[in-house]
Amino acid sequence: TEKRIEPIPSEEFLVIAHRGASAYAPEHTLLAYEIAQQAEATYIEIDLQMTEDGVLVAMHDEKVDRTTDGTGFVKEYTLKELKLLNAGEWFNNEYPGLANEEFEDVSIPTLEEIFIHFGSEVNYYIEMKSPGIYDEMEEKLIALLKQYNLIYVDKGLPKVIIESFNEDSLVKIHQLEPRLPLIKLFSFKEEAALSVQDYNRLNTYASGIGVNISSVDKHFIREVQQNGLQIHLYSVNDETELKKTLNLKANGVFTNIPNIAVELLKQQ
Numbered sequence: 045t046e047k048r049i050e051p052i053p054s055e056e057f058l059v060i061a062h063r064g065a066s067a068y069a070p071e072h073t074l075l076a077y078e079i080a081q082q083a084e085a086t087y088i089e090i091d092l093q094m095t096e097d098g099v100l101v102a103m104h105d106e107k108v109d110r111t112t113d114g115t116g117f118v119k120e121y122t123l124k125e126l127k128l129l130n131a132g133e134w135f136n137n138e139y140p141g142l143a144n145e146e147f148e149d150v151s152i153p154t155l156e157e158i159f160i161h162f163g164s165e166v167n168y169y170i171e172m173k174s175p176g177i178y179d180e181m182e183e184k185l186i187a188l189l190k191q192y193n194l195i196y197v198d199k200g201l202p203k204v205i206i207e208s209f210n211e212d213s214l215v216k217i218h219q220l221e222p223r224l225p226l227i228k229l230f231s232f233k234e235e236a237a238l239s240v241q242d243y244n245r246l247n248t249y250a251s252g253i254g255v256n257i258s259s260v261d262k263h264f265i266r267e268v269q270q271n272g273l274q275i276h277l278y279s280v281n282d283e284t285e286l287k288k289t290l291n292l293k294a295n296g297v298f299t300n301i302p303n304i305a306v307e308l309l310k311q312q
């Protein structure tokens with residue numbers, strides 16, 4: 045039987061705070077998400093990994109090395125062990141000009157902690173980062189979204205959008221919970237291109253695609269939209285580039301500087 049694809053209304057251009065407002069605070073910390081919320085980003089983006097004991101946590105990399113004082117794979121840490129890591133000090137070391145004492149004692153947030161902290165006050169754009177290396181990540185995510193009553197449309201926008209480079213994971217989510225709008229991510233090496241078969245397959249489960257900005261032009265964006273899909277562009281982290289991006293008439297942008305994107309949109 046045909047399952048309905050959840051549409052994402054296209055009236056509003058989505059400002060997706062990439063890893064939170066990650067230009068200003070360590071990525072994937074509550075502080076980075078709070079700055080995104082204050083900036084009135086449409087969505088906060090959360091990359092997911094999973095601990096050894098099966099807890100979903102916000103982290104971009106499979107390993108903790110880059111963004112904490114620890115080493116090794118997230119999946120080899122229990123939540124208790126992971127919580128001992130410092131998730132903000134690296135930012136102060138990397139960006140001394142932006143260093144802030146507040147960043148010195150932040151830990152990796154679990155997805156549940158994020159839901160408890162923000163509730164329905166923000167919209168969530170969640171990436172299944174490495175679903176291939178974890179068991180039942182999709183089931184766990186959907187259970188948590190249901191527990192916190194986050195699967196609904198609020199002021200014309202879905203409270204939660206799910207994204208992934210992994211098509212199998214998205215198809216599984218669509219089968220388990222067709223009310224969740226899904227974005228299939230692509231990273232095109234050269235010029236973005238999709239075939240009729242690609243569009244047909246995408247239209248069986250996805251509401252849209254997320255594409256690296258370097259690969260697209262206005263023509264491709266229009267083609268995607270004419271094929272019934274939204275297109276969100278990643279990642280644009282500079283004001284001049286954001287201005288150019290808005291002219292492309294895509295449906296949204298991932299940005300580390302959501303405050304600037306929101307201001308530019310207000311001026312339009």
Ligand code: G3P
Pocket residue numbers: 062091104171207229254278279298
């Ligand atoms: O999710 C879109 C974009 O965030 C993909 O890049 O590596 O930052 O997750 P990445």
Ligand code: CA
Pocket residue numbers: 089090091171
């Ligand atoms: Ca991401």
